[in-house]
Amino acid sequence: MDTDNLNSSSYNSVLKKIAEAGELISIEKGTEILRAGQFVKVIPLVQKGLIKVYTRYEDRELLLYYIQPSQSCIMSFSASINNEPSQVFAVTEEDTEAILIPVSKLDTLTRENPRLNDFFFQQYKGRYAELLDTIHYVLFDKIDKRLHRHLKDKIALKGENPVQISHQQLANELGTVREVVSRVLKKLEGEGMVRQQGNTIKVFKL
Numbered sequence: 001m002d003t004d005n006l007n008s009s010s011y012n013s014v015l016k017k018i019a020e021a022g023e024l025i026s027i028e029k030g031t032e033i034l035r036a037g038q039f040v041k042v043i044p045l046v047q048k049g050l051i052k053v054y055t056r057y058e059d060r061e062l063l064l065y066y067i068q069p070s071q072s073c074i075m076s077f078s079a080s081i082n083n084e085p086s087q088v089f090a091v092t093e094e095d096t097e098a099i100l101i102p103v104s105k106l107d108t109l110t111r112e113n114p115r116l117n118d119f120f121f122q123q124y125k126g127r128y129a130e131l132l133d134t135i136h137y138v139l140f141d142k143i144d145k146r147l148h149r150h151l152k153d154k155i156a157l158k159g160e161n162p163v164q165i166s167h168q169q170l171a172n173e174l175g176t177v178r179e180v181v182s183r184v185l186k187k188l189e190g191e192g193m194v195r196q197q198g199n200t201i202k203v204f205k206l
Contacts, residue, residue, distance in 0.1 A: 014113050018045060021109055022099040027092050034073070034090040040080040042100040045072045049096025050157065052173070053088050062138070062175035064088060065130045066157060074123045080106065094158070138175065144184050146174060148193055151203045162195075162202040 024047065027033060033044065036056055044051065044067065051067040053075060067073055067090070079086045080103040101109070110116050137146050150173065155161045167185065171178045185201070188194045195202040 014115050014119070017109060017113055018099055018101060018116070021105045022101040024097060024099050027096045027098065029092050029094045029096075031092045032089060033092065034076060034086055034088070036087060036089045037085045039083070039085050040076045040103060042102055043072055043076050043080060043106065044090075044098040044100055046070070047097045047099060049098070050093040051090050051096060051098075052093050053090045054172075055088050060175050061172040062134075063173035064134060065127060066093070068157070072120070072123060074120065074127045077106075077120060077123075143174070143176065143180060144187060147181065147184050148188060148203070148205075150174060151194070151201060155203060162197070162200040164200050166199050 022042075022045070027049070033051065034040070046067050046069050048069055051073070053064045053067060053073060054061050055064055056062075064075075073090060075088045076086060076090075110120070137149070141149075147170065150170070151163055154163050154165070167181045168178045170185075171181045174181070185194060185196060189196055193203070193205055195204070
């Protein structure tokens with residue numbers, strides 16, 4: 001059973017229940033849909049598009065993971081069931097459609113639909129592995145390797161090369177500063193790994 005994908009035939013009935021309990025909305029690119037410190041009222045289930053989940057410390061940000069179609073935000077889920085303020089914030093990477101599941105209905109939904117519990121459990125497992133990878137990259141990889149990998153990941157997610165992104169946005173996602181990103185991109189360009197033109201970056205050696 002594919003518990004990672006709510007669009008599989010095994011989950012059609014669960015998806016229908018979620019759609020009935022929630023509200024399908026369209027969200028413009030660049031919209032902050034969750035703020036750090038905010039109590040979670042709804043859990044998003046992405047149908048189309050992409051959402052970025054960040055953490056922030058002082059004046060630095062770090063991208064933790066993406067929420068893709070048929071995925072949800074497990075950090076929001078955790079905060080909601082523990083009635084705690086969110087420790088992360090989330091921004092749409094592109095125009096997105098999502099079903100917003102009210103936290104007030106979540107207990108009934110999971111009790112009546114055990115497969116939904118399976119889905120959230122698999123989400124936990126996947127996010128835990130992603131967060132461990134992120135910690136490993138931050139602690140042990142040099143910034144040039146992290147930056148090149150990050151750009152390749154964006155291409156894999158969005159299917160676009162060149163990538164349209166500013167140096168400041170890359171700095172925010174990698175937990176560094178714009179000057180470092182600019183210096184490293186110039187180094188990678190000299191090595192034939194990328195080519196910059198305006199706010200676009202063509203990535204080679206994928």
